[in-house]
Amino acid sequence: MNIQLMKVVDKKAAVLNAALELIVENGFHGTPMSKVAKQANVAAGTIYHYFESKEEMIDTLYTTLKEEMGNALLRDDDTSLDYKERFYAFWQNLFLYFTQNPKEFVFLEQYANSPLISKSIKEDNVKHYLPVIQFLEEGIKLGILREMDSKLMTSLLYGNIISTAKLQLVEDYQISPELMNQAINSCWDSVKAN
Template identity: 40%
Template sequence: MGGTEHLAEKKKAILESTLELIKENGFHGTPMSLVAKEAGVAAGTIYHYFDSKERLICELYTYENRQRMEAVAQGDDASLSYPERFFAIWLRLFNYYRDNPNVLQFFEQFVNSPYHAKNPEESHDCFYGMLFRFFAKGVEEGYLRPANPEILGVLAHGSVTTTAKIHRYGKINLGEEELRQIAQIMWDGMSVS
């Protein structure tokens, strides 16, 4: 493994350890020394990549945002009809949160934290840009109600996150049919037809 790859692996290990520790201990209970120990790096090494805990947490948000965007964009087929793409994106996003519950919990903690308040540019990210463009296309092409695409995107995303939390805690038995029904209800509320 080359030097650059090794460095990238260390940074990734630090980010992933931070995510796990924040889940267990919250932001305040996750000092840089504990992250270094969990990631298996020297305490000084962590500061080579992140000059502060704030920078580490903000970069973790950016990193996980890219991961989420790639998971949702992967498999998107522009040749499908807009409604088919809507359902596929909704389900991919649900599957991502179902498979990565720590990430969903981290996102919710981050947007309600002082880290987000001090770094508002972190919230204007590639994921929401992609989501809002998708909904803008649906409005422009006449599939969706003539509403602000950002509102439509937030509503759809909120339905996914709530569904993922309900699934995680076993509040309702959610099989494939139930997931399809939830996405259908969202579609019915947003679509022109």
């Protein structure tokens, strides 16, 4: 990577980072492009070399974070482990990603259901989780997990982690290791076969 390109990457990343910080604090419409530019140390016009519009910038941010989150989720998956152990590992991967990246979490939650992010972009981002979806479907097939619509199951599991993380990050309610264990066990019980 030559210096030119590095600078470009740096600048684009700086813009996205500035946008993330400001939007989490003030919301999409409370964050003028001029402020994003200032926080990223670039000129206002420069942002438009990297993004077509404010909306595209947000879309890119969303997609970038979704990918980052997907990578975190799948990190260090060890297929030689027990099914349940792998399940617990996935849970913790995601939970740790959220609690260690609170701004990213808040942003993703803020825009997951907002009309600002187009449906097609949301669907595009499913790809980052496919391995886990397959893992769940396998669990059902193997009789380790109960008979349940796999889309429903995915939603419920994701919702479980989100709820736990939100408790800590939005409601300032510290999740101790003990509480995390309660959450994760509850989660397992909600899908394991009887």
